Amino acid sequence: MHREGRRKGLELPLFSFATVVAATDNFSPTNKLGQGGFGPVYKGKLPEGPEIAVKRLSRSSGQGLEEFKNEIILIAKLQHMNLVRILGCCIEGEEKILLYEYMPNKSLDSFLFDPTKGKLLDWGKRVHIINGIAQGLLYLHKYSRLRVIHRDLKASNILLDGKMNPKISDFGMARIFGRNESEANTNRVVGTYGYMSPEYAMEGLFSEKSDVFSFGVLLLEIVSGKKNTSFYHSDRSLNLLGYAWELWKDGRVSELMDPMLGDPTSTCCNILRFIQMGLLCVQESAKDRPTMSDVVSMLGNEMATLTNPKQPAFFLGRRGLEENSSKNRTENCSNNDLTISEIEAR
Structure with a gap:
């Protein structure tokens, strides 16, 4: 070299x-x-x-x-x-x-949201990817030399190697936390619309639980094959989180499963558990969300009982986010996955 x-x-x-x-x-x-x-x-x-x-x-x-x-x-x-x-x-x-x-399989979104390549992601591969992302985030939050909040976790920032192992990328917006620091505040929000927690998008507050929220969105996208920023039941402006919550309340959450996964009978119970984990991660209040340690534990123990999730944070259309956030800060959105990429020094 x-x-x-x-x-x-x-x-x-x-x-x-x-x-x-x-x-x-x-x-x-x-x-x-x-x-x-x-x-x-x-x-x-x-x-x-x-x-x-x-x-x-x-x-x-x-x-x-x-x-x-x-x-x-x-x-x-x-x-x-x-x-x-x-x-x-x-x-x-x-x-x-x-x-x-070099990651020969590029990014997760190039598979997940593609009508042809999505078929290559069977349930076993999706579980492997979910587990790998969770392990990477747990390392950042708890076991690395630095305690890191990523702040821009999304499908396009998950790269896949030749064996479809997931690797978290793009640390340009990440922040280092002190070991005794639990939350920080910024006057300018960075990240990607659709993956941002409500306390971060609206108030500029970020923490490990902000990344947990993003992970929950990602988990629901992986299970459903749908983007959170697309709208379902457009007359009510429900994004993926709102749609998943409606299905959960109605006892029809199995309908969220990606049709590309085929016959749901063999994996249905397992998939329902993953959807429940995703909903726990995107709950509106940060204190209600699990830590990444909790998530990894839930992923590794199929017999553990999961609590019922409370209502998730979901925005009724992008206008609501923009109106609320513009009161307090200036935001620059690029055209790449609507990334809000204004950088603010600590």
Whole structure:
């Protein structure tokens, strides 16, 4: 692997811009994997080394530099099989670039919400993905050297390796918590509409329970194959959480199951339990939600009795969120999954 040393304080291998250019065939459009709020992502190949994903900071991205610094500081200190691994960075002139391990199956949303590829996610694979995400989040909240709140957990930030193992990615919006710190407040919200907890979206309050809420949304999306930001029973403006709650109250929650999973009889009871876990995670009050330790325990013990969830937080249309939040803060939304990506220094 061609490394050009380490910059003081970075704790990461430093690559020259020439090496990155060669690895990506001069950022060839044929190597482009995607485009995020941070900037474009390319596939590359290091000389006599592994395939890589190259995230290049867009020069037009005003908030991207803060995300870049944040991601370098955080991800260099985090190591877990369910977190994407960073291989190095390039800081040269105006170029700010991160090099990651390449994930051949791209992101979870590319499977989950695709009418063809979704069929490849049978129930066993979905359970494996849910468990892996939960383990990665538990590590961030409890077992890593730093206690980290991700703040932007969503299907497009879950990458899949060649064996469909999930890896949490994109730590540009994450925040480090002190061991005795339980909650923090910000005047500017970052994250993605549809995955944000109500106390965060409306009041700027975030905690481990904010990530638990996002995990609950993700769990319900994985079970249903539906996006939370799509609307169901549009005359009542119900998103996925509202729809799941209505089905739960009516005793028809099995109807939430993704039809691509086929005959529900063999997995029905198991799936209903997962839906119940998802609803517990998205309850309106943060104190009612389980911790990730609780979630991992529930996932690992099928015999444990689950409590009945209280009403989840769900917004009756995007306008309600915008009207409430605009009273207190300024928000910038990108066109990428409606990511609210205003960065605010602590």
